[in-house]
Amino acid sequence: MDKAEFMEKAAQHIIDANEQAAVKLAQEYLDEGLDPVEMIEKGLSEGIRKLGDLFDRGEVFLPHLIIASEAMTAAVKVLEQAMPADQVGKKLAKVVIGTVEGDVHDIGKGIVATMLRVYGFEVIDLGRDVPIATFVEKAKEADADVVGSSALMTTTQVGQKALEQALKDAGIRDKLTTMVGGAATTEHWAAKIGATFWAENAGDTVMKLKEIFS
Amino acid sequence: MGMSIAHGVAAGMGGIRTAGDLVARMQMARKMRINDAKAYVAKKLKVSPADLSDVHVMREVREELDLGIITSVPGCAKGIEAKVRIAELLDIEIAGVNRLKEKMKF
Amino acid sequence: MAKYLTRRGDGALIEMTSEEIMSDLEAGTADAADKGKIAPLSKDDLDILLDIFTNPTRFVSVEPGNEVVVTHDIGTLRVMGDQGNSGVGIPLSRVQGIQVHERAFCADTMELGHIDYSFKPVKPVIAMEQQEMENALLVTILPLFYGAMPNLGLYYSPDGPFGNPSDLLPAGKIQESYEAQEGAVEHAIRDMVYVCERLAEVGCDGINFDTTGAAGDTDFKATLHAVEHLKKNTDMCIEVGMAGEFVLGMHGGLEYEGQQLAGLYCHDQVKLVEQAGADIFGPVVNTKPSKNMPWNVARAVTFVKACVEASNIPIHVNMGMGVGGSPIFETPPIDSVSRASKAMVEIAKVDGL
Secondary structure: OOHHHHHHHHHHHHHOOOHHHHHHHHHHHHHOOOOHHHHHHHHHHHHHHHHHHHHHOOOOOHHHHHHHHHHHHHHHHHHHOOOOHHHOOOOOOEEEEEEEOOOOOOHHHHHHHHHHHHOOOEEEEOOOOEOHHHHHHHHHHOOOOEEEEEOOOOOOOHHHHHHHHHHHHOOOHHHOEEEEEOOOOOHHHHHHHOOOEEOOOHHHHHHHHHHHHO | OHHHHHHHHHHEOOHHHOOHHHHHHHHHHHOOOHHHHHHHHHHHHOOOHHHHHOHHHHHHHHHHHOOOOOOOOOOOOOHHHHHHHHHHHHOOOOHHHHHHHHHHOO | OOEEEEEEOOOOEEEEEHHHHHHHHHHHHHHHHHHHOOOOOOHHHHHHHHHHHHOOOOOOOOOOOOOEEOOOOOOOHHHHOOHHHOOOOOOOOHHHHHHHHHHOOOOOOEEEEEEEEEHHHHHHHHHHHHHHHHHHHHHOOOOEEEEEEOOHHHHEOOOOOEOOHHHHOOOOOHHHHHHHHHHHHHHHHHHHHHHHHHHHHOOOOEEEEEEEOOOOHHHHHHHHHHHHHHHHHOOOEEEEEEOOOEOOOOOOOOEEOOEEOOOOEHHHHHHHHHHHOOOEEEOOOEOOOOOEHHHHHHHHHHHHHHHHHHOOOOEEOOOOOOEOOOOOOOOOOHHHHHHHHHHHHHOOOOOEO
C-alpha cells in the first residue's frame, strides 16, 4: 500500500468509526517506517474533518462522532509509539468551556467540547450553569489558553460580558483567547463585549481555534 | 411583539377584523390547505375568497351573521356566543361549544 | 451602482448591490438544496426574491388575496414576559393577553401558555391551566391553542430522573446514554398525553407542540407518539412546530414507523408528523447570523417550499426571532420581517405563519 492509500483508508476508518481497523492500519503504517505525525495530520484528521462536515449536515449523529473520536484516540496512541517524546500527547491548546450561570442548555456546548477534543485540543468542560468565578478559577488553575462560554438565552448571555470583565479583573484576560457561542450570541455581541471571537457552531469553533493555535 | 404584529400586517388575514379566524378553523378542523379553506369559508359566507381579507366586506358580513366583530358593540356576539354561530355556519365541531351545549343541555 | 438596504443575519443594517443580493440568493438556495437534497429555487423564484430585496420601501407585504393564517406561539409571554421570552413586561393577565392579541394584534389564532413553557413543569399545575383555558374560551372568538415544548432536556439530570446524555456521551457511556434517552421518551409521552387530555376536557381547540426536536431525535419521537395517542383519543387540532431544519441525532437509532428520525429535514419531518395524525406542521429553518438576510431567506424559502410540496396538511412556517428568515435580534427589524413573510407566502406558498 502506498502512502496515499494509507491516508485514504485511515480517513475512511475514522469516518466509519471502526477502531479495530484504524488501530490495525496505524500499526501497518508504522511497520512501513512512515512518518506518524503525517498520518495523524493528513490521514486520521482528514477523516475527522469529513465526519465533522457530515455531522453539520445531519448525516451522522453524536454517538457516532464519539465512537469515531475513540477510534482516533486509539489509532493516535499506536502512532505515538514512534513519535519523538516532545510530540507525544501534545495538544494544540488547553480550553476551559462551560455554559454560563443560570443557563442549563448544553447540547451545543457538549458538541463543541467533543469536536475540540477530536481535533487535538485539551478540553476542561465545566458543564452547565457555571458561576463566573468558577470559569476564572479553572482558567488560572489549568493555565488555560482559551476560555469559551455558551449562552442560549438573552437573559443569560450577559454572563459572557461579566466573564470578560472577571478575566480582566483577575489579570489573565490578555493571555487568553476567549470565545462565545450559543443561540443568543452573534459576532456583534462578541465584538461588543470584547471576546476574541464568536463561533457559529462546533465546526466554526474548531476552524477559528486552529487558525490561532496550529 | 413588534415582529408578530409585523407578520400579521404583512401577510396575515386579519383575525376577527375579517375572516382569519374562520379560515384558521377550517385548517384546524379539516386540515384544509389555505386556498381550500378560503374557498370553503367564502362559499359559506356567500362572498368571494378575495373578500375574506377585506375589512369593508367582512365587517358587514360578521355583523349581519353575528359572528363577532372587532370593535366592542353592545349586543353583538362575543366569546362563546359567537363561536356557537361560527360552528353552525361552518358546519364544524368546536369543542368549547359542544361542552357548553352538553352542560346546558341544548 | 445602486445599493439597497438590507440586513445581516444578526439584524445589522448593510448595503448591497443587486448583483451582490442575487449572488447571496443563489448561494442560499444552493446551500439548502445541497443539505436537504431538494430542488433549489427556480430563476423565476429568485427574480421574485430579488424584487423583494431591492424594493426601496421599509415595509413590504403580500398582494391582496394572498393573505394567510397567522398563528402565535409562546402564549402571551411576549406581552407580560421578561426579556428571556422577548417579552415587554406589561403586567396583563393571560386572558387579557389573549384578548389583546385577538382584538389589537390581528391574530387569526392564539395560544395559552405557561410562564415555564414546557410540558413537564405544567403537569403539576394543570388545574391552573385548565381553569385559565376555560375562562379564555368563554370570552374569545378566535381559535385557542395550548402551547408547550416537549423539552426532553428536563428529563435528564439535574432536572430529571435520567442520566444526562451530554455527560454520558463524552465519557464514552454510549449504551447508558441510549438507555437514558429511551427512558426519557417514555416519561415525556406520559406527561404530554396527561397534560393535553386534561386540556381537551375543558374544550381546548388545539395543542401546539413547540420546538419539537430541540433535544434531538428523542424529543421528536416522544412528540410523534403523543400526537398519535391524542389524535385517537381526543378531538383537538394538533400542531407540531419544530426546532431546526434537521433533527439532531442525540441518539441516532430512534425510529418512528420504521423511519430513522435523526437527520430528517423539513420535507421528511412533515411526512411523519402527518402519519402520526397531526393537523398542522410548523417547519423551522434557523437563521445564520454570519450570513446576510438574502442568503438566509433564500435558504429558508427553499427548505419550506420543499416541505409545502411534500405535505398534505397545512404548513405554518415558524417565523419567530432567528427562524424562517427572521434576523436573530431580540426585536427583529420589520423591514426584514416583512420581506421574509412575503417570500414565504408568495414563493414557498405556505398556508400560514
